[in-house]
Amino acid sequence: MLVSIKGDVRIFSYAAVGGAQEAKGPLGRAFDFIDESERFRQKTWEQSEGEMQRIALSKAMDKAGLSDGDVGHLFAGDLMNQCTSSSYGLMSFDIPHVGLYGACSTAAESIALASIMSDSTDSFSAAVTSSHFCSAERQFRYPLEYGGQRTPTSQRTVTGSAAFLLGRGRGKIAVKELMFGRSVDSKISDICNMGAAMAPAAVDTMTRFFEESGTQPQNYDKIVTGDLGKEGFLITKMMMAQKGYNLDSVYDDCGLLIYNAAVQDMHAGGSGCGCSAVVAATSLFPAMERGEIRELLFIGTGALMSPTSAQQGLPIASIAHLVHVSAV
Amino acid sequence: MNMNENYKQFAERHAPKSPIVKDCLMAFWVGGLICVIGQAFSDFYKSRGASEETVKMLVPVTLIFLAALFTGLGVFDRIAKHAGAGTLVPITGFANSVVAPAIDNKAEGWVLGLGAKIFIIAGPVILYGTLASVIYGLIYYIVGLF
Numbered sequence: 001m002l003v004s005i006k007g008d009v010r011i012f013s014y015a016a017v018g019g020a021q022e023a024k025g026p027l028g029r030a031f032d033f034i035d036e037s038e039r040f041r042q043k044t045w046e047q048s049e050g051e052m053q054r055i056a057l058s059k060a061m062d063k064a065g066l067s068d069g070d071v072g073h074l075f076a077g078d079l080m081n082q083c084t085s086s087s088y089g090l091m092s093f094d095i096p097h098v099g100l101y102g103a104c105s106t107a108a109e110s111i112a113l114a115s116i117m118s119d120s121t122d123s124f125s126a127a128v129t130s131s132h133f134c135s136a137e138r139q140f141r142y143p144l145e146y147g148g149q150r151t152p153t154s155q156r157t158v159t160g161s162a163a164f165l166l167g168r169g170r171g172k173i174a175v176k177e178l179m180f181g182r183s184v185d186s187k188i189s190d191i192c193n194m195g196a197a198m199a200p201a202a203v204d205t206m207t208r209f210f211e212e213s214g215t216q217p218q219n220y221d222k223i224v225t226g227d228l229g230k231e232g233f234l235i236t237k238m239m240m241a242q243k244g245y246n247l248d249s250v251y252d253d254c255g256l257l258i259y260n261a262a263v264q265d266m267h268a269g270g271s272g273c274g275c276s277a278v279v280a281a282t283s284l285f286p287a288m289e290r291g292e293i294r295e296l297l298f299i300g301t302g303a304l305m306s307p308t309s310a311q312q313g314l315p316i317a318s319i320a321h322l323v324h325v326s327a328v
Numbered sequence: 329m330n331m332n333e334n335y336k337q338f339a340e341r342h343a344p345k346s347p348i349v350k351d352c353l354m355a356f357w358v359g360g361l362i363c364v365i366g367q368a369f370s371d372f373y374k375s376r377g378a379s380e381e382t383v384k385m386l387v388p389v390t391l392i393f394l395a396a397l398f399t400g401l402g403v404f405d406r407i408a409k410h411a412g413a414g415t416l417v418p419i420t421g422f423a424n425s426v427v428a429p430a431i432d433n434k435a436e437g438w439v440l441g442l443g444a445k446i447f448i449i450a451g452p453v454i455l456y457g458t459l460a461s462v463i464y465g466l467i468y469y470i471v472g473l474f
Contacts, residue, residue: 043435044435045435138432142428142449143428143429143431143432143433143448143449144405144428144431144432145399145400145402145404145405145424145427145428145431145432146405146424146425146428146429146449147399147404147405147407147408147409147411147415147416147421147424147428148405148408148409148416149346149351149408149409149412150409151343151346152343152344152345152346153343153344186335187335187336187339188335188336188339190340193339193343196339196342196343197339200335231342231343231344234342235339235342315336
């Protein structure tokens with residue numbers, strides 16, 4: 001069902017942290033903090049990822065002039081088992097912590113839940129997500145130095161984290177409506193083709209949103225999915241067209257925006273929770289503040305498989321959460 | 329929610345294919361180059377007076393050492409990305425598949441990290457390679473009886 005946020009909840013501060021490849025990408029200059037070594041002064045990649053979340057939230061809070069006591073709740077997630085990057089990385093904040101796992105859809109999921117929380121409790125909430133190429137490779141694929149070849153449909157996990165602060169009465173980006181996704185059996189079991197696996201979820205959520213809200217793609221300045229990459233982007237456009245929704249001029253995907261895929265050899269594009277989060281914080285939301293985008297549909301897309309489910313041959317379950325934001 | 333069964337076929341058909349001709353050519357010349365390097369070492373060791381038996385041992389040892397070194401330096405995977413089977417099939421690929429997890433899992437400790445996970449990629453090759461050699465040995469023995 002369509003969830004309306006009635007109480008003028010806005011995203012009023014945000015910050016993005018990234019690694020070397022993200023810095024080289026077209027959005028590189030818009031990051032608040034970059035560590036080209038991608039170590040963030042930590043001993044392990046998992047801790048590096050947690051540290052990115054800490055830096056992102058600190059920067060977002062500094063920009064807004066907030067301290068721990070001002071934020072009511074923290075909604076955070078990442079790709080690691082048991083979401084350790086969020087829980088360890090954000091341990092230094094004395095803010096009640098709600099841990100989330102939505103795979104790469106977590107940026108939209110955390111913003112959605114934070115806006116509901118801010119709406120019902122009239123307090124500030126934070127949404128933080130991250131992914132790190134090195135920790136994700138280790139958990140989901142091969143050791144970092146293993147010499148393998150990637151298929152053209154494979155995507156690169158973004159090393160990045162972004163934090164968003166939400167609350168009433170401040171900022172220019174208002175959260176209007178939410179549409180949570182359903183777990184979709186994509187029938188795809190190739191973990192190197194996650195774009196195709198997530199596209200049906202994006203189509204399902206978008207279709208339900210347009211039907212329930214009675215709107216059309218042309219009512220929005222931009223419709224952006226999380227990390228479908230080249231493959232998922234094309235399939236989504238095609239499937240939506242079959243359902244009678246023409247996305248042509250308004251549709252984009254964060255996985256395609258984050259890198260210069262041809263030059264940086266990123267195959268189908270970027271992926272990971274960090275992908276949609278940092279694209280929102282470095283490109284989409286700043287464009288809304290400048291008035292270049294007024295109505296935005298931000299759709300986080302996630303592939304919910306684990307290494308175990310993939311090895312046991314289960315097809316990838318996917319999900320997409322939609323957040324409708326308007327420039328005020 | 330369930331997608332219809334045809335979607336899998338659709339996605340597979342739609343997915344761009346790996347550039348097989350380019351991949352084969354790259355694998356051919358890089359793999360060939362590794363063999364040439366091996367041959368050069370072989371000739372070198374022979375010229376220094378090593379026996380045939382010693383040379384057969386020294387050449388793989390040298391190639392394994394170099395592959396491990398380049399893995400540690402973070403160069404191997406950059407070459408392998410383009411070379412594919414060219415670096416995977418020679419003994420260099422095996423060395424890389426052992427050294428890479430060793431580096432990666434050091435953070436979890438010497439025993440349960442490095443020790444337990446060092447053969448995570450090479451393990452199946454060792455297991456089924458040994459098994460295949462046992463089966464081959466049995467067949468060889470049985471055929472020899474007649």
